[in-house]
Amino acid sequence: MSVLPQHRKLTVGALALATFAISCSSAAASSSAATGKVLWTPSTAKGPSSFVGVQCAAPSSFGVVKDPVKGSVWKAFQAANQERCETVGPDLKEGDTFYLGWSSKVEIGDDQSRYVFQLKCSPSEGTANHPIEIDLTTGRVRLQEWDTEHVAHPLWTAPVKNGEWHAYALKIHLGRSDGTIDFWFDGKKQTFSGGSGTFKGTTWDGDRNYLKWGSYHPNPGDATNTFTSPVMATTLETATAGS
Numbered sequence: 001m002s003v004l005p006q007h008r009k010l011t012v013g014a015l016a017l018a019t020f021a022i023s024c025s026s027a028a029a030s031s032s033a034a035t036g037k038v039l040w041t042p043s044t045a046k047g048p049s050s051f052v053g054v055q056c057a058a059p060s061s062f063g064v065v066k067d068p069v070k071g072s073v074w075k076a077f078q079a080a081n082q083e084r085c086e087t088v089g090p091d092l093k094e095g096d097t098f099y100l101g102w103s104s105k106v107e108i109g110d111d112q113s114r115y116v117f118q119l120k121c122s123p124s125e126g127t128a129n130h131p132i133e134i135d136l137t138t139g140r141v142r143l144q145e146w147d148t149e150h151v152a153h154p155l156w157t158a159p160v161k162n163g164e165w166h167a168y169a170l171k172i173h174l175g176r177s178d179g180t181i182d183f184w185f186d187g188k189k190q191t192f193s194g195g196s197g198t199f200k201g202t203t204w205d206g207d208r209n210y211l212k213w214g215s216y217h218p219n220p221g222d223a224t225n226t227f228t229s230p231v232m233a234t235t236l237e238t239a240t241a242g243s
Helices: 006-035 237-242
Strands: 037-042 051-054 062-067 071-078 084-093 097-108 114-122 133-138 140-148 152-159 166-173 181-185 197-201 208-216 224-225 231-233
Touching: 006 071, 006 133, 006 224, 037 084, 051 071, 071 084, 084 181, 097 133, 097 237, 133 166, 140 181, 152 181, 152 197, 152 237, 208 224, 231 237
Parallel strands: none
Antiparallel strands: 037 231, 051 084, 062 071, 071 224, 084 208, 097 166, 097 224, 097 231, 114 133, 114 208, 133 140, 140 152, 166 181, 181 197
């Protein structure tokens, strides 16, 4: 029977250990990449001050409530004929790419549309105003992109009902003409009306762009948007982990 020399045994053992170490290192790197990094998120523990701003007619119109499904969440109440009850997120930088994730349920007391999410630009006049927005009315939700001439391009729609929780996620690259949007609804990647999974167009305009969640557009009925803390992150998995 042939026996390996002692030094050969040590070499084989060292090689096995090195291979194991490399494997562990690769797995850790892969795990880190999948985890990603949170770039911004508000805290229900800290309250409304964790947003950059709150634009509601009365301070009591926005705050933290307990939901039996989601736990501590945000509630924006827009009374009839009031213009808005919205929160303001961080300022953005042209050329950046990021993911957003959150869940929302609405109660709309008429048949008119409310914006529940906006990527907003300033000034409002002479720009796309809100290059990306999600709006709801009784029975449907819609994602639209607005170009630099303030012309809307409906990208996607789906049926919804009052009081239903739905999950939203976006991958956004910010650009005046080369911006892109990818969209997930209830955890599934969506195809846009043109047949593509990625829309290319205007996602940036003006000299300041930022994010908004809540309820916008004055209408005859009350509207409420209840939503989880939005997460802005470097990966889809991180952005959607809490929604």
